[in-house]
Amino acid sequence: MPSLTLQQQYDTDLPKSAPLDSIAQLKQWNASTQDVFNVASVPLRTRPKHSTPNLMLCHDMAGGYKEDFAIQGNNYSTIYNSQYWQYVDTFIYFSHNRVTIPPVNWINACHRNGVSCLGTFIVEGDSGTPELDAFLEGPPELYEDYETDPTRIWSPYYADKLVEIAKFYGFDGWLINIESEFPSFPTAPQLKAQQLTDLIAYLTTRMHKEIPGSSVIWYDSMTIQGEIDYQNNLTKLNDPFFKAADGIFLNYWWTDDYPKESAQLAKSLGRSPKDVYFGTDVWGRGTYGGGQFNSYKGVEASDKGDTSSVLFAMAYTYEHFDKKNFNLYDRLLWMGGDPSEYPPEDPPAEKNEKQEPVSLKHIDTTRHKGIADFDKLRDIPNDWFVSWFDRGYGSAFYFHGERLLLQPWSQLSHQGILPNLDYRKPVDAGNVILHSALSDKDPYMSGTSLWLKSTAGKAAVSKKDVSVPLYQMTFDIRDGLAMKFVYKLTTQVSQIGIYCHLALSPDMVDAWKNAMPHIPLQKSSTGLGVYEIYVGLDGSKNGNDSWVVKDIQTPPLQGSPARRLSSIAVIKEVGWSVRVDPKEEGTSLANLGYISVIPSASVAPLAPTALNLHWQSKEYHAVQGSPDKTLWATLSWTSIIVDGSSKNLAWSETDFFIVSLSDANHTTKVFLGTAFCDKYRISGLGASQMPYVKVEAVDRLGHIKAEGIIALN
Numbered sequence: 108m109p110s111l112t113l114q115q116q117y118d119t120d121l122p123k124s125a126p127l128d129s130i131a132q133l134k135q136w137n138a139s140t141q142d143v144f145n146v147a148s149v150p151l152r153t154r155p156k157h158s159t160p161n162l163m164l165c166h167d168m169a170g171g172y173k174e175d176f177a178i179q180g181n182n183y184s185t186i187y188n189s190q191y192w193q194y195v196d197t198f199i200y201f202s203h204n205r206v207t208i209p210p211v212n213w214i215n216a217c218h219r220n221g222v223s224c225l226g227t228f229i230v231e232g233d234s235g236t237p238e239l240d241a242f243l244e245g246p247p248e249l250y251e252d253y254e255t256d257p258t259r260i261w262s263p264y265y266a267d268k269l270v271e272i273a274k275f276y277g278f279d280g281w282l283i284n285i286e287s288e289f290p291s292f293p294t295a296p297q298l299k300a301q302q303l304t305d306l307i308a309y310l311t312t313r314m315h316k317e318i319p320g321s322s323v324i325w326y327d328s329m330t331i332q333g334e335i336d337y338q339n340n341l342t343k344l345n346d347p348f349f350k351a352a353d354g355i356f357l358n359y360w361w362t363d364d365y366p367k368e369s370a371q372l373a374k375s376l377g378r379s380p381k382d383v384y385f386g387t388d389v390w391g392r393g394t395y396g397g398g399q400f401n402s403y404k405g406v407e408a409s410d411k412g413d414t415s416s417v418l419f420a421m422a423y424t425y426e427h428f429d430k431k432n433f434n435l436y437d438r439l440l441w442m443g444g445d446p447s448e449y450p451p452e453d454p455p456a457e458k459n460e461k462q463e464p465v466s467l468k469h470i471d472t473t474r475h476k477g478i479a480d481f482d483k484l485r486d487i488p489n490d491w492f493v494s495w496f497d498r499g500y501g502s503a504f505y506f507h508g509e510r511l512l513l514q515p516w517s518q519l520s521h522q523g524i525l526p527n528l529d530y531r532k533p534v535d536a537g538n539v540i541l542h543s544a545l546s547d548k549d550p551y552m553s554g555t556s557l558w559l560k561s562t563a564g565k566a567a568v569s570k571k572d573v574s575v576p577l578y579q580m581t582f583d584i585r586d587g588l589a590m591k592f593v594y595k596l597t598t599q600v601s602q603i604g605i606y607c608h609l610a611l612s613p614d615m616v617d618a619w620k621n622a623m624p625h626i627p628l629q630k631s632s633t634g635l636g637v638y639e640i641y642v643g644l645d646g647s648k649n650g651n652d653s654w655v656v657k658d659i660q661t662p663p664l665q666g667s668p669a670r671r672l673s674s675i676a677v678i679k680e681v682g683w684s685v686r687v688d689p690k691e692e693g694t695s696l697a698n699l700g701y702i703s704v705i706p707s708a709s710v711a712p713l714a715p716t717a718l719n720l721h722w723q724s725k726e727y728h729a730v731q732g733s734p735d736k737t738l739w740a741t742l743s744w745t746s747i748i749v750d751g752s753s754k755n756l757a758w759s760e761t762d763f764f765i766v767s768l769s770d771a772n773h774t775t776k777v778f779l780g781t782a783f784c785d786k787y788r789i790s791g792l793g794a795s796q797m798p799y800v801k802v803e804a805v806d807r808l809g810h811i812k813a814e815g816i817i818a819l820n
Contacts, residue, residue, distance in 0.1 A: 109180060109501075109504040109511075109512050109516040109518060109521070109553075109554075109778075109780060109781050110179050110180055110182070110516070110779065110780030110781070111512065111514075111777075111778060111779050111780060112182045112514060113789070113790045113791045113792055113793075114737065114790050114791030115177075115179075115182075115790045115791075117790070117791065118739065118788065118790035118791065120724075120739070120741070120788060121177070121179070121788055121790055122144035122145070122178040122179060122786075122788055123172075123176045123177065123178060124145055124172060124175065124176045124178060124208065124209075124210035124211055124212070125172060125176065125208070126171070126172065126202055126204035126205070126206055126207045126208055127204065127205055127206035127208070128204050128205055129205050129238065130205060130238045130241045130242060130265070132205070132206070133205065133206050133265060133268050133269075134246060134265075134268070136268060136271075136272065138271065138275045142275075143784050143785070143786060144178050144211070144784055144786060144788075145178065145208070145211045145276055146211065146275065146276055146277055146784060147211055147214040147215055147218060147276060147277030147278065148211075148215060148277075148520075148761075148762075148763075148783045148784055149214070149215040149218040149219050149520075149762075149783075150218060150277075151217075151218045151221070151223060151279060151320065152218060152219060152220070152221045152488030152489070153221065153488060153489050154221040154485055154486060154487075154488050154489060155485075155486050155489060155581050157483055157485060159410075159483040160380075160381050160409065160410050160413060160414060160415040160416065161196040161197065161381055161384070161415040161416075162194055162195050162196055162197075162406070162415065162416050162417075162418070162478075162482050163195070163196060163197040163198075163199065163324075163356070163384050163415065163416070163417040163418070164189070164195055164197070164198045164199065164417070164418050164421055165199040165201050165282070165356070165386075165417055165418065165419045165420070166198065166199065166200050166201055166213075166420075166421065166422065167201040167202070167419060167420045167422075168187060168420065168422040168425070168426060169426065170202060170203065171200070171201065171202030171203075171204070171207065172202065172210065174186045174187060174517065175187075175210040175212055175213060175519060176210060177518075178210075178211055178212065178783075179518070179780055179781075179782070179787070179788060180212075180516055180517055180518030180780070180781075181516065181517045181518070182514060182515060182516060183515050183516075183517060184500040184501060184502055184515035184516060184517050184547075184554075185430050185433075185500075185515075185517070186499065186500050186517035186519070187422045187425045187426075187433075188216075188498060188499050188500065188519060188522060189216075190434075190437065190498065190525055190545075191437075191441045191442075191478075191479070192216075192217070192220035192221070192222050192524075192525075192527075193220075193484050193485050193487070193527035194441065194478060194479055194482045194483075194484065194485065195222050195485075196222065196223070196485070197222065197223045197224075197225060197279075197322070197324075198213065198217045198222050198223070198224050198225070199224075199225045199226075199227060199282045199324070199417075200213055200224065200225070200226060200227065201227050201282070201419075202227065203229065203231065204229075205228070205229065205230070205238065206226065206227075206228055206269070206272070207226050207227035207228075207229070208226050208272060208276060208278075209224050209225070209226050209276075209278050210519075211276065211277075211520065211783070212499075212518060212519035212520040213519055214276070214277060214278050215519070215520040215522075215783060216499060216519045216520065216522040218277075219488075219522065219523065219524065220487075220488070220522075220524055221485070221487070221488035223279035223280065223320070223321075223322065224278045224279050225278065225279060225280045225281055225282055225322065225324065226272070226273065226278055226280075226281055226282070227281065227282045227284060228242075228269060228281055228282070228283050228284065229284040229285075229286070230242070230284075230285055230286065230287040231284075231286045231287055232286070232287060233287070234287075235286070235287030236287045236288060236289065236290055237290075238287070239285060239287045239288075239289060240289065240290065240299075241265070242265050242306075243260070243261050243262070243289075243299060243302060243303055243306060244260055244261065244262055245261075245262025245263070245264035245265060246262075246264060249262070249264060259302070259305075260294065260298075260299070260302050261302040261303070261305055261306040261309075262306075263306070263309055263313075266306055266309055266310040266313060267313065269281055269310060270310070270313045270314055270317050270318075273314065273317075273318060273321065274317050274318055279318060279320065279321045279322065280314055280318070280321040280322040280323055280324070280353070281310070281314070281323050281324070282324045282326060282356065283307060283310075283323060283324070283325050283326065283352070284326040284328065285303070285326070285328050285329045285335075286326075286328045286329075286335055287335070288329070288333060288334060288335055289333050295333070296332070296333025296334070297331070297332050297333045298333075299333060300329060300330070300331050300332065300333035301331065301347070303329070303348075304331070304347045304348055304350075304351045305351070307323065307325065307348060307351040307352055308350075308351035308352075310323055311323040311351060311352055311353060322353040322354065323352045323353050324352060324353060324354045324355065324356050324384070325345075325348040325349060325351070325352040325354070325355045325356065326355075326356045326358075327339065327345055327355055327356060327357045327358045327386075328358070329345075329348070330344035330345055331343075331344055331345070331347045331348070332344065337358035337360065338357070338358070339357055339358045339359070339360045339361040339365065340357065340361060340365040340368060340369055341355060341357070341368070341369035341372045341373060341383050342372070346372065346376060349373075349376070349378070349382070349383070350376060350378070353382065354382040354383065354384055354415075355382070355383055355384065356384045356386055356417050357369070357383065357384060357385050357386055358386055359386045359387060359388045359392070359393060359394040359395060359419070360393055360394070360395070361385055361386075361395050362395070363408055365385070365412075366380075366383075366385060366408060366409045366411065366412025366413070366414045367411075367412040369383045369385075369412065369414055370383065370412050370413050370414050373414075380412065380413040380414045380415075381413070381414070381415050382415070383414045383415060384409075384414070384415045384416060384417040385405060385408075385409040385414055385415070385416055385417070386405075386416075386417050386419055387402050387404075387405030387406065387416065387417070387418055387419065388419045388420060389402045389418055389419060389420050389421045389423040389424075389440070390420050390423050390427070391453070395408065396408065398423075399423065399452075399453060400439060400440060400449055400475065402418060402421075402440065402478065403443070403476050403477055403478045403480060403481055405418075406418075406478050406481045406482055407476075407480075407481040410481050410482070416482075418478070421440070423440075424436040424437040424439075424440050425437070427453075428450065432450075435448065436450065438531065439475070439477065440477060440478065441477050441478050441479055442477045442478075442479050442529065442531070443474060443475050443476045443477030443479070443480060444474070444475060444477070445474065445475070446473075446474075446475050449475060479529075484527060484528070484579060485527070486527070486579055486580050486581050487524055487527055487578060487579070487580050488524070489581070489582070490582060490706065490757070491582065491703075491704065491705045491706060491707075491757065491758055492524055492578070492580065492703070492704055493523075493524075493701075493702070493703035493704075493705075493758065493807060493808050493809070494523045494524045494525070494526075494701075494702055494703075495523060495550070495551060495552030495553055495555075495556070495700060495701045495702075495809065496523060496525060496526075496545055496550075496555045496556055496557045496699075496700075497521045497522055497523035497552070497553040497554065497555055498522060498525070498545060498554065498555050499517060499518060499519040499520070499521050499522035500515075500516065500517035500518075500554060501515070501516060501517075501547045501550065501553060501554015501555060502514075502515050502547045502554065503547070503550070503554065504516060504553060504554055504778070504781075505550045505551060505552055505553060505554070506552060506553075506765065506805075507551065507552065507809070508551050508654045508700070511765070511767075511778035512778050516554065518781070520763070520783045521553055521554075521763070521781070523553075525545070526543070526557070526576075526577040526578055527578055527579055528576035528577055528578060528579055528680070528682065529576070530542070530543040530557070530575060530576065530577050530682075531543065531544065533562075534573055534574070534575050535564060535566075535570070535573075536561075536564060536569055536570050536573040536685065536687045537564055537566040537567075537568050537569040537570040537687065538563075538564045538566055538567060538568060538569045538687065538689060538691065539561040539562065539563060539564045539569070539687055539691055540561065540562045540563070540564050541559065541560070541561050541573060541575055541683075541685060541687075541696075542560055542575065543557055543558065543559055543560065543575055543577070543683065544557075544558050544560055545557055545558075546558050549595070549698060550700060551593050551654055551700025551701050552700060552701060552809055556698050556699060556700045557577075557698070557699040557700075558695055558697070558698050558699075559575065559603065559683055559685070559695070559696045559697040559698075559699070560694060560695055560696070561687075561691065561693060561694055561695075561696055562694065568689060569686075569687040569688065569689050569691070570687065571686065572684065572685070572686055573684075573685045573686075573687060574606055574682050574683065574684055574685070575682055575683035575685065576680060576682040577681055577682040577683065577702075578680065578681045578682070578702075578704075579679065579680050580678060580679065580680070580681070580704065581677055581678075581679060582677060582678045582704065582706045583676065583677055583706055584609070584661070584664070584676045584677065584678050584706045585615070585663065585664050585666075585674060585676045586663050586664075586706060586707065587660070587661050587662055587663045587664075587706065587707055588659070588660070588661045588678065588704070588705070588706055588707075589658070589659070589660045589661075589703070589704075589705040589706075589707055589710045590607075590642070590658070590659040590660075590702075590703065590704050590705070591656070591657065591658050591659075591701065591702070591703045592605060592642070592644065592656075592657040592699065592701065592702055593654050593655065593656050593657075593699075593700045593701035593702075594644055594654070594655055594657070594697055594698060594699045594700060594701075595653055595654055595655065595697065595698040595700070596644060596645075596646050596655070596696075596697050597693060597695045597696060597697060597698065598688075598691065598693050598695075598696040598697065599693070600688035600690050600691055601685060601686060601687045601688045601691050601693075601696055602643070602685070602686040602688075603643075603644045603683070603684075603685055603696060603697045604641050604642055604643045604644050604683075604684040604685075605641075605642045605644065605681060605682070605683065605684060606639055606640070606641055606642075606680075606681070606682055606683075606684040607639070607640050607642070607678055607680065607681050608631055608633060608637055608638070608639055608678070608679045608680040608681075609628070609637070609638050609639075609640065609676065609677065609678055609679065610634075610636055610637050610638075610675055610676075610677040610679055611628075611636060611637075611638055611675060611676055611677075612636065612666075612673065612674050612675040612676070614666035614674055615664055615666055615674050615675060615676040616628065616638070617666070618664035618665055618666045618676075619638075619661075619664060619676075621665075622661055622662050622664060622665075623661055626640050626641075626642070626659070627640070628640060629641070633680075636675070637679065641684055642657065642659055644657060644697065654700060664676050678704060678706075681702070681704065683697075701809070703808060705758060705808075707756075710758065710808065712806070712808070712810035712811075712812070713759070713812065715803075715811050715812055715813050715814050716746070716747060716812065716813045717746075717747040717813060717814070717815055718744045718745070718746060718747065718802055718804060718813050718814060718815030719744060719745045719746075719747055719815060720742060720743070720744045720800070720802060720815045720816065720817035721742075721743055721744070721817070722740055722741070722742060722743075722817070723740075723741040723742065723743040723786065724740060724741045725738070725739075725740040725741075726738075726739045726740065727739075728791070730793075735793060735794045736794075737791040737792060737793055738789055738791070738792040738819070739789065739790060739791055740788075740789045740792075741786060741787070741788050741789075742766070742786065742787045742788075742789065742800060742802070742817070743785060743786045744764075744785050744786075744802055744815055745785060746761075746804070746813055747813075757807065758806065758807040758808050759806050759807070759808075759812065760806060760807055761804045761805065761806060761807075761812065761813075762805050762806060762807045762809075763781050763782065763783050763805050764781060764782040764783075764785075764787070764802050764803065764804055764805065765778070765781055765802070765803045765805060766778075766779045766780050766781065766782060766787045766800065766801075766802050767779055767800070767801045767802075767803075768795055768797035768799070768800060768801075768819070769797055769798075769799040769800065769801040769816060770796075770797055770798070770799070771798055771799070773799065773801065773816060775797075776797075776801060777795075777797055779792075779800070782802075787802070795819065797819065798818060798819050798820065799816050799817065799818055799819055800816070800817050800818075800819055801814065801815070801816050802814065802815050802816075
């Protein structure tokens, strides 16, 4: 879940993510301490800015809130997830409910990867018309006195509610999807549409004020005439809504020349073409380029016009194939691949009359393209990073090499920063072919680790040194660098290491040589002023269950004080470095369980502090035909601050909590689950020999930072 399977399916108090179904529910919504389970715990990490077009995902799967509604996770490992955040700027959670609040597990996964997460406000069809009127005008009993502007009919009431909801739950904005028309009387729909632009402008301004970095996106549906008329382009009929929002999500029935036309109009309005998002329906329902595994065509065409793209319903690779071969099909959608890897093509989806016919054939007989071919890779979030390669699911759950749970689980809040370079791409090492793969076999933390694999090559001899790239970043290391690798070596003959590419100004080259003579710099062929260092991974056992822990620390690089402002010391890339032995016959060479790169001279963990635990609710239910009773309870806790010396270090913040049963000596534990807030729900726990419950707070680097114990009975 990761949670021990108890009787969760019968627990009506088990925390769940859910939408609001009506304007009436939106009116009644108020922030409640009972809803803290749904509040995101991971702040949005910032990334280096990029100048190329953006990519937005709009996640519409089976009506929403299916596998991802369970806040404490599931007892199965098959779940839709994204492993390609490095190509994405914004994620919209979409459903056909009136107010779609993103499940907290998606918000946490997005934020950890530097991706903003948006909810959706939608009205559709005739049934949505009165709700749209109410959204615009506010509750009748709260009408304000507009004597100073008698023409104004819009109310900020529901816009303020949307701002409050986003701020309370911790997500980053809204998609506004208006697919209902205003009633034809007593007020003209055209006038109401004009007033709606004022309301959207108000919402956008309020969101920016209350949630810096937030955004409001308008869907291309209603025009300024008050009609539902999909423009599929930025036009004079929808640009008033575009001007009121941060961006526009254009419908799917566009043609080759529309991106350039939209870019020109956006520029004439003083806006960036990047604020215009051309839609591609990945299911291929009348969309430009045909969608499905040809969805890259929409991204390619939009990119040529300097406009951005949005992929709608990208869970096609999961839903359409009944969850089978998902990792393969999702990789093919994003990264492309050999045509032989693809499933048989679907018959062409029904075309909309406005769309020009587009061939659905795979056009490259040697390699089929993917979205990544036309979308710039983003660096991992700024300043520091740690990963234990968590995909948000697994067949077991581990903590520092110790298995805590042996059962399938899924919980997207656990998803970490996966390698953002093409680590799966085979690398020719002569006598073997190398690649990396994520696997649930033998994790160090959570449910996944990164394996270095090999298959037989065509050459008889091995190449001298081969690299398999993993991560691209831009971290300033002038104040020092702390790196940690936890790994196992399974090869008996080849030399395995980690390479790092550093961009150094001349004074920083001298500073490195003085501070780190035991790790020499080698000039890299990747660019002027770029150097490579090599960290060998030896086989000494220094961790848990043969895991090896390798720490590398550099002091602050002391260059010339006069050149401090112009000095450059940046770590840019990390990956495997392999010297393959000609006798290598192994299929698995190494297993990397943990990696951290922290621009700091020291990241030593502090001594654990205390958590104050209490039972928020607690009930015992009789078991029919047995003297035993089951416990149904909500456990809550608060932190007792002892040492605030690390409060400004982002990696010292709490990432998650481990909840366990504990014996009287507090030495033996039975894992119950993990939590991403200061509460945990226990659903029908039977009689236990363990008299206590223990909660441990884990920081962003995976260290235990606080703990607390409470009696079970």
